[in-house]
Amino acid sequence: MLTLANVDVVYGGVIQVLRSANLEVREGQMVVLLGANGAGKTTTLRAISGLLHADHGAVTAGGISFAGRDITHQDPSETVKAGLVQVLEGRRVLEHLTVYQNLMVGAHLRRDRAAVKSDLNKVYDFFPALPALLNRIAGYLSGGEMQMVLIGRALMARPRLLILDEPSMGLAPILTQQLFRTIGRIKREEGLTVLLVEQNARAAIAQCDYGYIMEGGRIVLHGSRQELEGNQDVQEFYLGLGASNERVSYREVKHYRRRKRWLG
Amino acid sequence: MIDLLQILIEGALVGLVYGLVAISFVVIYRASKIINLAQGEVLVVGAFLLWTFSEGAAAAGYAIPMPVVIVLTLTGCVIFGWLVERTIFRPLIGQPAFTIFMAGVALLILLRGLTQLVWGAQSRSIPVILPEGAITLGPFLVNTRLLIGALFTVVLTVALHAFFTRSRLGLRLAAVAEDHTTAQSLGVSVKQAIAVAWVLGTVVATSAAVVLLSGSILSLEVAVIGFKALPVALLGGMESIRGAPLAGLIIGILEALCSAYLDPVTNGAASGLLPYVAMVAVLLIRPYGLFGWRRIERL
Numbered sequence: 142m143l144t145l146a147n148v149d150v151v152y153g154g155v156i157q158v159l160r161s162a163n164l165e166v167r168e169g170q171m172v173v174l175l176g177a178n179g180a181g182k183t184t185t186l187r188a189i190s191g192l193l194h195a196d197h198g199a200v201t202a203g204g205i206s207f208a209g210r211d212i213t214h215q216d217p218s219e220t221v222k223a224g225l226v227q228v229l230e231g232r233r234v235l236e237h238l239t240v241y242q243n244l245m246v247g248a249h250l251r252r253d254r255a256a257v258k259s260d261l262n263k264v265y266d267f268f269p270a271l272p273a274l275l276n277r278i279a280g281y282l283s284g285g286e287m288q289m290v291l292i293g294r295a296l297m298a299r300p301r302l303l304i305l306d307e308p309s310m311g312l313a314p315i316l317t318q319q320l321f322r323t324i325g326r327i328k329r330e331e332g333l334t335v336l337l338v339e340q341n342a343r344a345a346i347a348q349c350d351y352g353y354i355m356e357g358g359r360i361v362l363h364g365s366r367q368e369l370e371g372n373q374d375v376q377e378f379y380l381g382l383g384a385s386n387e388r389v390s391y392r393e394v395k396h397y398r399r400r401k402r403w404l405g
Numbered sequence: 406m407i408d409l410l411q412i413l414i415e416g417a418l419v420g421l422v423y424g425l426v427a428i429s430f431v432v433i434y435r436a437s438k439i440i441n442l443a444q445g446e447v448l449v450v451g452a453f454l455l456w457t458f459s460e461g462a463a464a465a466g467y468a469i470p471m472p473v474v475i476v477l478t479l480t481g482c483v484i485f486g487w488l489v490e491r492t493i494f495r496p497l498i499g500q501p502a503f504t505i506f507m508a509g510v511a512l513l514i515l516l517r518g519l520t521q522l523v524w525g526a527q528s529r530s531i532p533v534i535l536p537e538g539a540i541t542l543g544p545f546l547v548n549t550r551l552l553i554g555a556l557f558t559v560v561l562t563v564a565l566h567a568f569f570t571r572s573r574l575g576l577r578l579a580a581v582a583e584d585h586t587t588a589q590s591l592g593v594s595v596k597q598a599i600a601v602a603w604v605l606g607t608v609v610a611t612s613a614a615v616v617l618l619s620g621s622i623l624s625l626e627v628a629v630i631g632f633k634a635l636p637v638a639l640l641g642g643m644e645s646i647r648g649a650p651l652a653g654l655i656i657g658i659l660e661a662l663c664s665a666y667l668d669p670v671t672n673g674a675a676s677g678l679l680p681y682v683a684m685v686a687v688l689l690i691r692p693y694g695l696f697g698w699r700r701i702e703r704l
Contacts, residue, residue: 190590192586192589192590195499195586195589216594217589218589218592218593220592221590221591221592222592226591226592228590229586229587229590233584233586233590235579235580235583235584235587236583236698236701237583237698237701238579238583242576242579245576246576246577246579246580246591246593248573249573249576249577249580249591249592249593250573250592281701294591298591298592
């Protein structure tokens with residue numbers, strides 16, 4: 142459904158952030174993209190959604206296609222219309238609008254009023270806390286509530302592929318768990334395809350069908366959930382488990398990681 | 406007492422008309438984050454278009470009926486607003502604020518020059534569009550033209566507020582007003598929204614010109630209204646449609662009181678100064694204006 146083929150992204154004409162990235166998301170899958178800070182995850186997502194422009198970035202090589210169409214240099218409004226909707230990182234609600242207005246902005250490209258209404262009810266069903274918040278100003282919600290508004294708003298656009306950039310950032314572990322469960326439910330019930338970027342590797346891998354791991358602007362590893370869970374490096378770097386499945390301290394991981402990078 | 410109330414009524418009506426011009430600032434600012442310094446000149450261009458299609462055309466031997474004149478004028482200013490956005494401000498998207506500010510100053514001077522070049526420096530008379538005279542309400546005399554203008558401001562405010570909170574296009578503009586990147590990620594074409602805002606702002610400014618100038622004299626000096634309405638817009642809050650007429654009421658009434666009681670002892674300086682004094686005073690306490698968007702900071 143979504144394919145990135147050898148994509149290079151350069152910021153400001155000089156700084157190369159993405160090197161020959163290859164990634165594929167199949168219809169109905171939940172794909173997770175993992176990596177440390179600065180690995181290029183957000184850049185990858187922005188390249189897909191056509192939002193690099195604001196940061197003076199550009200795709201300089203390779204191509205991105207969605208549902209059989211080349212979207213490499215497409216205007217974001219066209220991409221959204223085609224059914225690819227991204228929830229940006231950092232809880233970007235429309236601060237001074239109400240929750241209801243936020244949700245309706247998500248549906249601004251749609252003319253099918255009846256379907257919009259039924260989608261709104263679906264959103265309330267996925268996030269039962271939302272109906273009570275409809276008239277609240279979105280900027281004053283709590284982090285967890287904002288995340289519900291953001292995902293709900295994205296769903297109002299009726300996406301075929303939903304891209305989530307670190308939805309768990311700053312949320313308590315229990316909320317993160319709930320959030321991932323809801324995302325899994327939405328994916329199953331709506332037949333949605335999901336591309337998820339996460340720092341919270343354990344929870345993300347547990348939910349995914351397939352995963353990619355980035356480092357230094359490259360995809361360094363990919364595989365199905367079972368492959369990732371069984372992989373030694375993933376266990377050590379991202380799940381914090383040693384060779385014998387004991388937890389390793391962060392210090393050791395860091396040390397090991399540095400050594401590994403130099404040697405490899 | 407009757408005198409005082411009469412002053413208050415007049416002040417309120419004039420203030421609401423300031424509010425109308427202030428709305429045109431607000432509409433443009435919301436989408437583009439640009440305070441258009443040349444808004445007064447934009448209003449004058451709208452007024453000259455109105456003159457061209459009415460008196461100007463009549464002098465050339467074509468008498469156009471008034472409703473058609475209005476439609477032609479509005480069409481003209483839609484094109485004009487779109488041109489200003491397209492040729493001056495769109496190429497500057499993403500440039501530093503100071504560059505945009507200088508472009509605003511340049512536009513102001515440019516429009517003054519162009520207006521003089523196209524229409525000449527002499528003053529022109531605008532035909533009577535809104536009814537003249539005054540209606541008596543009990544002991545008070547209310548200027549009909551201003552009353553209609555004030556009512557128009559109120560209706561427009563309600564309509565625009567509904568537009569920005571309910572309609573699809575309005576919500577798009579509201580999203581752009583909040584944050585350009587977020588709006589883009591939702592599939593809103595930011596460029597299109599800014600163009601719509603400029604057209605809307607120009608149309609509102611021209612409708613203010615109709616209210617202000619119906620049956621009176623148009624000259625380049627009318628552009629001063631822009632700088633009278635700017636403090637109103639700042640006071641109401643640059644993002645708030647509903648703040649503009651309310652701030653207009655405050656400024657209008659204060660100005661009327663000043664000109665009745667303070668001007669005689671200050672050689673007429675007090676009422677001209679007042680809007681700015683009130684604006685600075687309020688901005689010191691609430692930098693985002695009375696109803697503007699306060700930045701929501703969370704830790």
